[in-house]
Amino acid sequence: MMIHTNNYILNIKELWDDVPEEYLSHKERYENAIKKAFIVLKVLRQLHTGNIQITDHRTPTNVYSIQDGIFRNVNPLLIHIGLFWSTIAAQASTEQQAEWLQPDSSMIGTYVQTELGHGSFIRGIETTATYDSTTDEFILHTPRLSAYKWWPGGLGNTANACLVMAQLYINGTCHGLHIFLAQIRDFDTHKPLPGIKVGEIGPKMGFNTADNGFLGFDNHRIPRTNMLMKNVQVLRDGTYVKPKHDKLTYGSMLLTRVTLISDLAYQLSKAATIAVRYSAVRRQSPIKSNEPERQILDFVSQQHKLFITIASSHVYRVVGLWMWNSHKRVTADIHEGNMGQLPELHALACCLKAISSRDASALVEQCRLACGGHGYMMASNLPQIYAYTTAAVTYEGEYTVLLLQTARYLVKFWRLAAEHKPLPQNFAYFEDYIKKNFEQWRNSPEGIIEGFKAIVAGKTKAAYDTLQCNLRNGREFEEAWNMASVQLTNASEAYARSLLCEVFWKETVQLSTKVSKSLAIVLEQLAELYLMYWALEKHGDLLLYSTISRNDIEALQSRYEELLALIRPNAVGLVDAFDIRDEVLCSTLGAYDGRVYERMMEEASKSPLNEDVVNESFHKYIRPVTMKNKL
C-alpha cells in the first residue's frame, strides 16, 4: 500500500483524543498513551518491512514529529525505539544483532542505567553481573536499596526486556561497567519473571506517559551470550577480552546527547510558533494613546523575547546536524580502529547538550511568559513543552556534570598552551591569548566570534590558574578541581557559546550562497541577531577579556534593535516556515488560523467541571456552610 505518512497517521482515529489528556488520571493517561504507542509501532514496523510504502520524504522524522501531537506528552516507547534498539545496533555483535533486531521481535525494551543511589557518577553503579562459568551464565543482582534501578522510561509496565548497565565480576575481579540484555517479564503473560521486582516510580513534572520505572534483581540468571559483545567479550572459560577504548560502553549516551540537540531545536520551533502567532493575534494597549490597540508583536520588548527563540531554533538545527555528521565520521573511524577523535566528540557533545537543553528550557519558558496569562493554560501547550524540555537539562547527563567533562578537555589544551607546546589549529587562539595577540575589536559577526574565543581563553586561564593555585596550596587534584568548579563550568559554557556562534554563522554564510537573495538576507539577519544578542548578554565578559569598548557596546545595541525591526515583518512567515501542523502543535494560542479566543472557549467547554450546571459538590459541601444559618 502507498501512503503519505502525515495523512495516514492523522486519519487513524484512535490516535486522537476527544478528551484532553490533562483530564485523565495517571493510570488512564498511561493506558491511553500505550494504546496509541502500539498503533504507531505497528505503522513503523509496516514501514520497516515494506508492507506499506511512503510517498513523502523524511518518514522517520515525520512519524517522530507527529508523535508530539499524538501523545502531547511522551511516547511510552520512546526509549524502546530511541535507545534500546540503537544500543543493540551499536554495541551488540553481528550474531546478537541478527538474533535480537528482528522487526517482529516480542521484545519491548528499555535502557536501564540509573540507580536510586547513582545517576551522574556511573562508576558508582552497584548492580552486579557475576560470571558463573559452571553454567555459562551471568547472575544479575541488586545488593541493596540504593542499587535499585530507578528512572528508565517504559520500565514501569511496558517493557518486557531491558539493557542493564552493571559491574562485571569474573572470578572475583571487577572489570567495570558493561551492558547486558535481560528479559524481565514473560513475553506471553507479561508477569515479572522470578527474581525480578519491577514497578513504576509515580507522577513527575512531565513525561507522565513514559512509565519510568524501578527494577531490582534477586540473583537473576541470564546466558553469557546476553552481554553486548561487539566491543568487549567474555569467553566461555571466563577470559575477559578488553575493548579498544574503555568508554565505548558509554556510546549510547554520546549518541543520545548528539540527537537531543536537534530534538531541542524542534521543541524551540514549536514554542516560537505558538508565541509568535499569538503575539500577532493578541492586541493589548495602544503604543500612542490616540491609536488603536497594537498587536503585542509590535512591542520591541516582545520582539526581544521572541526573535531570539526563532534564531535559537535555527542555531540548534544547524549545530545538531553538524554534530550528527561529526558523530557519523567519528563512528566510522572507530569502526576502523581509530579512537583519536572520540575525546573531542565527547567534549563537544557534553557542552552542547548542556547548553542546548538549558537555552531551550529558558526560551520555552520565555515564550510562555510572553503569552501572558493565557500561556499558563495547559491548552496553550507551552507548559507541556516546558516540562518536556527542562527534563533534558538533567537526563542523559546532568548540566553541570557535563560542563565539567568539557572543562577537562579545555584544561588539557590550556596546559599545552601554558607550557608552550604545539596546539591543534582549533585551539591556536589559546596561544594568541597568552601572547596577548589581541585583535582590534570589530563590530561584526566575525568580530563577535573572535571576542567569544577571547572569553573562552580568559575563563579557561582563570580556572586553570585557580586550579594550579589550589594545587600549590597542597590540595589533591580532585579537591583542587572541585574548588575551581564554578570557574571551570563558566569556561565550558563560554566554549559552547563560541562554538554555537561560529558554526551557525559559518553555515549560514555558506547556505546563503545556495538560496535566493531575499531568503539569504533573512537568514543572515537571524544569524546576526543571535550573535548580537549573546554579545550584549555577555558584554561584561567581553569587557573583561576582549578589546571591546563602551562605544562598541552601544553600537551593538543599536544594530541589535535595528535587526529586531528588520525581522518583525517576517516574524510570522518565519514560524510558519517551521511547518508544524496544528495537530502537532496542540495549542489554542498557536493554531495557523489565529482563532485564539474561539479555540480557548471550545477547549474550556471540554472541562468536566462544565458538564453539570451545578456541580454536586455544591450540595455536599458548599450549601451546608453558606446556607446553614439561613434555613
Ligand SMILES: CCCCCCCCCC/C=C\CCC/C=C/C(=O)SCCNC(=O)CCNC(=O)[C@H](O)C(C)(C)COP(=O)(O)OP(=O)(O)OC[C@H]1O[C@@H](n2cnc3c(N)ncnc32)[C@H](O)[C@@H]1OP(=O)(O)O
Ligand atoms: C525516530 C527516532 C528518533 C529518536 C530521537 C531521539 C531524540 C531524543 C529524545 C530523547 C528524549 C527522552 C529520553 C530520555 C532518556 C534518558 C535516558 C537517560 O538519562 S540514560 C542515563 C544517562 N546517564 C548519564 O548520562 C550519566 C552521566 N554520567 C556520565 O556520563 C559519566 O559518569 C561521566 C561522563 C560524568 C564520567 O564518567 P566516569 O566517571 O566513568 O569517567 P571517568 O571520570 O572515569 O573518565 C572520564 C574520562 O572518560 C571520558 N569519557 C566519559 N564519557 C565518555 C563518552 N561517552 N565517550 C568518550 N569518552 C568519555 C572523559 O572524557 C574522560 O576522559 P579524560 O581523558 O580522562 O578526561
Ligand SMILES: Cc1cc2nc3c(=O)[nH]c(=O)nc-3n(C[C@H](O)[C@H](O)[C@H](O)COP(=O)(O)OP(=O)(O)OC[C@H]3O[C@@H](n4cnc5c(N)ncnc54)[C@H](O)[C@@H]3O)c2cc1C
Ligand atoms: C525524565 C527523565 C527520564 C530519564 N530516563 C532515564 C532512562 O531512560 N534510563 C536511565 O538509566 N536513566 C534515566 N534518567 C535518569 C537520568 O539520567 C539521571 O537523573 C541523570 O543522569 C542525573 O543523575 P542524578 O539524578 O543522579 O543527579 P545527581 O548526579 O544526583 O545530581 C544532583 C546534583 O548534584 C550535582 N552533582 C553531581 N555530581 C557532581 C559532580 N561530580 N560535580 C559537581 N556537581 C555534581 C549535579 O550538578 C546536580 O546539581 C531519567 C531522568 C529523567 C528526569
